[in-house]
Amino acid sequence: SAVISxxxxxxxxxxxxxxxxxxxxxxxxxxxxxxxxxxxQSLTLIATANQGSEATYESxxxxxxxxxxxxxxxFSTLTVSNMSPEDSSIYLCSVVLSLYGxxxxxxxxxxxx
Amino acid sequence: LAKTTxxxxxxxxxxxxxxxxxxxxxxxxxxxITWYQQFPSQGPRFIIQGYKTKVTNExxxxxxxxxxxxxxxxxxxxxxxDTAVYYCLVGExxxxxxxxxxxxxxxxxxxx
Numbered sequence: 001s002a003v004i005s006x007x008x009x010x011x012x013x014x015x016x017x018x019x020x021x022x023x024x025x026x027x028x029x030x031x032x033x034x035x036x037x038x039x040x041q042s043l044t045l046i047a048t049a050n051q052g053s054e055a056t057y058e059s060x061x062x063x064x065x066x067x068x069x070x071x072x073x074x075f076s077t078l079t080v081s082n083m084s085p086e087d088s089s090i091y092l093c094s095v096v097l098s099l100y101g102x103x104x105x106x107x108x109x110x111x112x113x
Numbered sequence: 114l115a116k117t118t119x120x121x122x123x124x125x126x127x128x129x130x131x132x133x134x135x136x137x138x139x140x141x142x143x144x145x146i147t148w149y150q151q152f153p154s155q156g157p158r159f160i161i162q163g164y165k166t167k168v169t170n171e172x173x174x175x176x177x178x179x180x181x182x183x184x185x186x187x188x189x190x191x192x193x194x195d196t197a198v199y200y201c202l203v204g205e206x207x208x209x210x211x212x213x214x215x216x217x218x219x220x221x222x223x224x225x
Contacts, residue, residue: 004156033212042200043157045212058212092156094212101147102213104156 006093006105013083013112020079021108023093028073034066037090037107046091049076083112117201122220131188133219135201138182146177146184149200151218157200161186188221196223 005024013019023032034046047057047068055068069077080087090107097103118136125131137146145164149157161168163175163184174187188195198218204211 035212042215042217043213045214048212094156101149101159101162102157104158107154107156109154 004093004095004103004105006108008108009106010109011111013110015084015112017083018079018081019083019110020077021091021093021110023076023078023105025074025095025097027097029095029097030073031096032070032076033094033102034068034076034078035092035094035104037092039089043092046078080110083110085112088112117203117216119199119201119216119219121217122222124222124224125191126224127192128190131191131195131221131223133186133188133199133201133221134183135186136183137201137203140181140203143205144203145205146175146181147202147204148173148175148186149202149215151198151200157215160199191221191223193223193225195221197221 003026007022011019032049035043036046037043045058046061046066047055049055049068049070051070051073057063065081067079078091088111090109092104092107094102094104116139123133145162147162148160150160151157161170161173161175163177165177165181168175176185186199198220200215200218202213
């Protein structure tokens with residue numbers, strides 16, 4: 001099965017700074033999805049990234065806070081901007097690689113201090 | 114997407130069969146039922162998907178009654194490594210145009 005790589009796997013950041021998370025897929029995909037998983041919680045979809053167009057954000061998430069790039073069919077980045085402790089979460093990217101399910105990266109564990 | 118309801122947590126023992134039931138009363142005609150498994154510090158992993166009756170793969174079985182308003186994930190002879198969170202999701206399969214809406218999931222704890 002295809003592989004999704006996320007970088008970094010974890011980071012500790014100062015409040016007010018920004019972190020860019022990278023997601024690399026070893027096959028071409030049309031859509032890439034970004035999720036947030038707050039401590040002890042389920043996953044929440046942040047946005048959908050389609051190559052060549054602006055990302056589509058879910059309610060409660062805005063581009064200024066979570067800018068997304070999708071320069072080609074195998075790569076995307078999510079930036080968490082002007083971070084606060086409330087942004088401490090696991091951030092995951094996901095793609096559809098078959099008819100039967102979504103494949104997820106292993107996530108980026110972000111701690112904001 | 115149809116809302117799903119699962120038990121928050123379940124406990125069992127090694128070697129037992131575990132059945133996790135998910136309610137989805139508002140499931141639509143085009144919706145499939147998909148289960149994912151998530152270990153700590155990992156992303157969710159696809160387990161099984163079905164539309165009706167029974168589906169079985171090397172990992173689990175999925176039982177869906179005729180009215181499709183619920184489904185049961187069955188894990189045979191569980192081991193300690195099956196301790197994880199299990200998510201039931203309902204929606205149209207494939208396509209990849211929409212992201213997934215996760216419920217709270219079921220925290221399954223397997224004891225020796």
